[in-house]
Amino acid sequence: MGLFEKFDAIGLARKALEDLGVDPFNVEMEQILSPTEARIAGREVLLAGTNNYLGLTFDPRCIEAACRATRTEGTGTTGSRMANGTFAGHRALERELAEFFGCPKAIVFSTGFIANLGVISTLTGPGDVVLIDADCHASIYDGCRMSGADILRFRHNSAADLEKRLRRLGDRTKSTLIIVEGIYSMLGDRAPLAEIVALKKQYGAWLMVDEAHSLGVLGQKGRGLAEEAGCLGDVDFIIGTFSKSLGAIGGFCVSSHPQFDLLRYASRSYLFTASPSPATVASVRQALQILAAGTDLRERLWQNAHRLYNGLEELGFSLGSEPTPVVAVHMGSKEETLGAWKQLLHQGIYVNLVLPPAAPEGKSLLRCSVSAAHTEDQITRICSAFRALKE
Ligand code: PMP
Numbered sequence: 520m521g522l523f524e525k526f527d528a529i530g531l532a533r534k535a536l537e538d539l540g541v542d543p544f545n546v547e548m549e550q551i552l553s554p555t556e557a558r559i560a561g562r563e564v565l566l567a568g569t570n571n572y573l574g575l576t577f578d579p580r581c582i583e584a585a586c587r588a589t590r591t592e593g594t595g596t597t598g599s600r601m602a603n604g605t606f607a608g609h610r611a612l613e614r615e616l617a618e619f620f621g622c623p624k625a626i627v628f629s630t631g632f633i634a635n636l637g638v639i640s641t642l643t644g645p646g647d648v649v650l651i652d653a654d655c656h657a658s659i660y661d662g663c664r665m666s667g668a669d670i671l672r673f674r675h676n677s678a679a680d681l682e683k684r685l686r687r688l689g690d691r692t693k694s695t696l697i698i699v700e701g702i703y704s705m706l707g708d709r710a711p712l713a714e715i716v717a718l719k720k721q722y723g724a725w726l727m728v729d730e731a732h733s734l735g736v737l738g739q740k741g742r743g744l745a746e747e748a749g750c751l752g753d754v755d756f757i758i759g760t761f762s763k764s765l766g767a768i769g770g771f772c773v774s775s776h777p778q779f780d781l782l783r784y785a786s787r788s789y790l791f792t793a794s795p796s797p798a799t800v801a802s803v804r805q806a807l808q809i810l811a812a813g814t815d816l817r818e819r820l821w822q823n824a825h826r827l828y829n830g831l832e833e834l835g836f837s838l839g840s841e842p843t844p845v846v847a848v849h850m851g852s853k854e855e856t857l858g859a860w861k862q863l864l865h866q867g868i869y870v871n872l873v874l875p876p877a878a879p880e881g882k883s884l885l886r887c888s889v890s891a892a893h894t895e896d897q898i899t900r901i902c903s904a905f906r907a908l909k910e
Contacts (some may be wrong), residue, residue, distance in 0.1 A: 528699075532778070533836075533853045535617045537539060537633065538859075541892065543857070543860055543861075543871075544708065544874040546559055546869070547559065548646050548755065549559075549561070549710070549877075550725045551630050553892070554566075554569070554571050554576050554766075554890055554892040554894050555569075555571075555574070555890055555892050555894075555897060557636040557869070559864070559869060560864075562603075562867060563867065564864065564867050565867055565868050565869065565897055565900055565901065566869050566885060566890075567778070567827075567870050567887045567888065567893075567901045568584075568857075568869050568870040568871035568886060568888055569869055569888060570732065570762065570763035570764075570888055571766060571888075571890045572732075572735055572736050572763055572764040572820055572888070572889070572890060573639070573735050573764045573765075573766070573806075573809075573810065573816045573817070573820065573890070573891050573892075574766075574816070574890045574891045574892025575764070575765065575766035575806045575810075575816075576766040577807065579808065580800040580805050580809065581766060581767075581805045581806050581807075581809075582802070584608065584801040584802050584804065584805040585798035585799070585801050585802040586771060586798070587801065588797035588798050588800065588801035588802075589606065589796075589797060589798045591797075592606060592608070592797035593797060594796060594797075594798070595793065595796045595797075596793055596794045596795075596796060596797070597793065598794065599789075599790055599791060599792055599793060599794060600627075600783070600790070600792060600794045601783070601784075601789075601790050603795055604794035605794065606797060606800070607653060607793075608797060608801060608804065609627055609794055609795070609800055610851065611804065612625075612627055612800050612803060612807075613625040613626065613627055613651075613771075615804060615807055616759075616771055616773055617773060619657070619742065619807060619811055620653075620742055620751065620757060620773045621751065622773040622774060622775045622811060623773070623775055623779075624756075624773065624774060624775075624779050624780050625771055625773040625819040626638075626771060626772050626773075626779075626782060627670065627769060627770070627771050627794075627795065628769065628771060628772070628778070628784060628788065628789055629769060629788075629792050629793065629794060629795055630636065630714075630762065630768060630769060630770050631658065631685040631729075631731050631758065631759065631760025631761070631769075631770035632657075632658040632661075632761060632767075632770070632774055633658075633770060633788040633789075633792065634655065634658075634758050634759075634760070634770030634771060634788075635658035635659050635661075635662045635729065635758055635770075636658060636661055636788045637661065637662075637782070637786035637787065637788035637789045638662070638663060638667055638727070638756060638758065638772045638786065638788075639662030639663055639665075639696070639698070639727070640662045640663075640665035640666040640783045640788075641782055641784075641785045641786040641787075642666075642696060642725075642756075642782070643666040643668040643694075643696050644666055644667050644668060645665075645667040645790035646667070646668070646694065647668040647669070647694040647695070647696065648668055648669045648670075648688060648691055648692075648694065648695040648696070649663045649666065649668045649669070649670050649695070649696050649698060650669070650671045650672075650673060650681065650684055650685070650688075650695055650696070650698070650724070650804050651670070651671070651672055651673070651697075651698040651699075652675055652699045652700065652710065653662060653672045653673065653674060653675045653701075653879070654673070654675040654676075654703050654705065654879045655698060655699070655700060655729070656700065656704060656729065656731070657760045658661060659700075659729060660814075663698075663819065666749070668696075669718050671684050673800075674764065675703075675879065676708060676710060677716060678711050678714035678718060681697065681715065681718055685718060685721075685722040685724065686722075688722075692723050692724045692892065693724070695722075695724040695725065696724070696725045696726075696727055697715065697719055697724050697725065697726045698726075698728075698729070699712070699715060699726075699727075699728055699729070700728070700729045700730075700732070700733075701727065701728055701729065701730040701731070701732060701733025701734075701736075701737060701745070702733040702736065702744065702745045702843050702844075702845060703732070703845075704731065704732050704739070704845065705845075705873060705877070705878050705879060705884065705886060706840070706845070706879065706884075707732075707839040707841070707843040707844070707845030707846060707847050708839055708840050708841055708843070709733070709744055709747075709786050709841065709843070710728070710744060712728070712745065712748040712750060713748050713749070713750060713832050714853065715815040716748070716750045716753045716754070719753070720753065724755070725755045725756075726754050726755050727754070727755075727756040727757075728743070728744060728745055728754050728756075728757055728758070729758040729759075730742075730743035730745070730757055730758065730759045731758070731759060731760045731762075731763060732763060732844075732845060732852060734760070734763070734764050734765070734810075735763075735764030735765065735810045735816075736764060736817065736843070736844055737818065739814070740752060740811060741764075741810050741811065741814075741817055743757065743759070744755060752775075755774060755776060756772055756773075756774045756776075756779075757772065757773045757774070758770065758771070758772050759771050759773075761795075761799070761803045761806075762800060764799070764806075764810060765802075765803050765806040765807060766802070766806055766812065767802050767803045767804075767806065768795070768798050768799055769795045769799055769800075770802060773894060774872040778807055779842075780862065788840070790807065802875070803848035815863040815892070816891040818892040819891040820844055820888045820889060820890065821844075821887045823844075823890070823891065823893045823895075823898055824842055824843055824844045824846065824889045825842050826895065826898045827846050827887060827889050827898050827901060827902065828842035828843075828846050829842070830899075830901075830902035830904055830905075831846065831848060831887075831902060832907050834902065834906055834909065835846050835873075835909070836904055836905065837849040838878055844888055844889040845887075845888050845889075846885060846886075846888070846907070847873075847884045847885075847886050847887075848870075848885040848886075849882060849883075849884060849886060850881070850883045850885055852883065853874050853875070853883050855883075855889040856872065856874065856884070856885065857872065857874075859885060859908050860872040860885060862907070862908060863885070863904050863905070863908070866904040866907060867904070868884045868900070868901055868904040869887070869902075870886060870887050871884075871885070871886040871887075872884075872885065872886075873885075887901065
């Protein structure tokens with residue numbers, strides 16, 4: 520069997536999409552006009568499917584910081600953190616992240632995906648157990664696979680199912696890492712964190728929360744679900760990304776564990792990849808300051824999230840279980856969802872098309888994500904385009 524035969528199914532699926540005209544999985548943003556608008560296929564389109572929760576990608580302070588860093592430090596670090604790739608900015612960003620979370624240590628990685636791979640696969644190994652929510656992100660699954668630990672999944676957001684599995688583990692809970700997300704990327708729901716923390720304590724396990732979609736979104740200071748649920752001190756490892764509310768690229772992990780810093784010397788995805796560029800580090804430091812300084816962007820984000828969720832609910836769409844900035848619209852068949860996605864784009868609205876197996880339980884979704892940068896009028900336009908799907 521040739522190496523490429525395993526791609527036959529993908530090839531067939533790609534062929535089926537060719538007739539659509541615009542390929543939903545190869546959309547080119549020909550020109551970026553603002554955090555909420557771009558030119559796609561020659562037309563101005565309203566973006567309702569980015570993860571630009573605070574709309575900071577065009578913030579003049581972040582842009583200026585990135586430009587200044589490029590002029591003074593160059594375009595790239597050309598090395599890993601362990602060799603020549605640790606600049607003063609990386610250290611400063613780690614200190615600032617640690618301070619923001621009230622933790623002694625933070626480690627910066629080159630992406631959020633790499634942070635999950637690096638932390639999970641290094642912390643756990645053969646003989647350990649990872650107990651993960653079934654809807655966890657691909658990077659969490661891959662980190663678990665790389666670790667060689669026994670992988671157990673519990674039913675999405677079911678503390679009862681988690682407890683059942685912990686109970687069966689007996690003594691092994693001492694080397695069990697539970698992994699959940701703050702806001703789940705596909706359905707937009709929060710983990711029941713207070714209950715999960717209680718179980719973690721009861722069974723003596725460890726807990727990691729991936730706050731990729733909740734950093735800057737949840738909590739009085741924007742520190743995520745752990746802050747909102749009042750259990751920052753009970754989470755052993757917080758993972759985050761710079762690619763969503765902070766408007767750049769990169770990832771991090773914070774922890775209060777005294778030996779946490781040793782991960783730097785063991786984590787292959789930290790050791791053997793180039794560190795984030797000076798421009799990235801500078802814009803993230805600036806964005807973190809903005810995120811930490813006030814609540815107005817967060818308030819605007821939530822107003823928009825409620826506006827979109829309520830608007831689509833009134834139109835009779837079946838949505839994720841709670842209003843958050845990720846508004847998942849449950850659709851019918853794959854074909855119907857593709858047709859609706861195309862019709863929305865035709866009306867000048869871009870949302871994320873999510874088809875099985877990317878969405879949980881074989882669902883087809885139109886995933887909208889809301890930004891603080893959306894205007895009230897833009898949210899109304901998104902709702903009107905969805906209304907037209909029903910006409
Ligand atoms: N974790 C979760 C929950 C995510 O949704 C994502 C990205 N979609 C990542 C990690 C990876 O983040 P990054 O884009 O920084 O690689």
